[in-house]
Amino acid sequence: MTNNVSLIRANSYNLEELRNDLRKLLEPLGGMETFVKKGSRVLLKPNLLTGSRPSKECITRPEIVYQKKWV
Numbered sequence: 229m230t231n232n233v234s235l236i237r238a239n240s241y242n243l244e245e246l247r248n249d250l251r252k253l254l255e256p257l258g259g260m261e262t263f264v265k266k267g268s269r270v271l272l273k274p275n276l277l278t279g280s281r282p283s284k285e286c287i288t289r290p291e292i293v294y295q296k297k298w299v
Contacts, residue, residue, distance in 0.1 A: 232257055241291045 234256045238249050254260050264270055272293050 241289055243291060246291055 234253050236249055236253050238246060240246070251260070254262070257263075
């Protein structure tokens with residue numbers, strides 16, 4: 229069995245930059261279309277470790293789960 233991992237650093241939480249970073253992240257794994265087919269609905273489960281504010285980085289940033297169609 230082969231395990232594939234893709235890791236990049238997000239330098240900003242700007243939505244457009246995050247979108248580009250996610251594309252780069254998924255590229256080595258075959259892109260988003262490898263996991264999600266056109267017209268599919270996807271639910272992301274954010275990591276909610278604590279009730280702290282998003283800037284404390286103990287939870288998934290709201291920008292990551294922002295509801296918008298993947299284009």
